[in-house]
Amino acid sequence: MTKKIAVVAANGRVAKEIISEAVSRGFDVTAFGRHENNTQAARYVQKDVFELTKADLQEFDAVVDAVGAWQLTDLYVISKAAAYLADLLKGTATRLLVVGGAGSLYVNPEHTSTLELQPDFPASYKPVSAAHGAALAVLRASKDTKWTYVSPAADFQADGQKTGKYLLGGEEFMLNDRQQSVISYADYAIAMIDEIENGDHVQQRISVVEA
DSSP states (O other): OOOOEEEESSTTHHHHHHHHHHHHHTEEEEESSSOOOOOOOOOEOOOOOOOOHHHHHHTOOOEEEEOOOOSGGGHHHHHHHHHHHHHHTTSSSSSEEEEEEEHTTSSSSOOOBBGGGGGOOOOGHHHHHHHEEEEHHHHHTOOSSSSEEEEEOOOETTOOOSSSSSEEEEEEEEOOOOSEEEEEHHHHHHHHHHHHHHHHHHEEEEEEEEO
């Protein structure tokens, strides 16, 4: 049966890659965004994330939360959107998959230290990382929502090459065989759609790096 998915904040660069990948696999994709449609989705609804209702999302197998922000004054929307969507989908069979960050990945087996706490973590990225970490905390508290948080590699490349291959991890920061933590938006999109299509990491955080 064809998967029906919704992508929220659909005009962002990661979201457009996810939509493109889903469409290429024959998914029935509906895109939601604040501005005019700039996606490949067959159906587009111009609507802010915080205007969405339970009725808007009830028909989907999965909803992808691609809400992002970079300005300090706007970062709060990342966790606010995750909380809002998790509440809308609470108690339903619809999965919520969130485009996450890498900074909250653990760097030790005891899970007491994260990537963003390391001395070489760029200071300019710390506010964004903290915002994505807050979204993960919101999801962890959402016991009745079928959420999955997908962390990219530390080097998340908008214009990176699509290789079609990736390594799937969990809560811990990982490197590939070349000792790199890198993934393109295009390969991240493949991993996201694979999780919707075949994955069962419900109420879990997963992570991906280029193979």
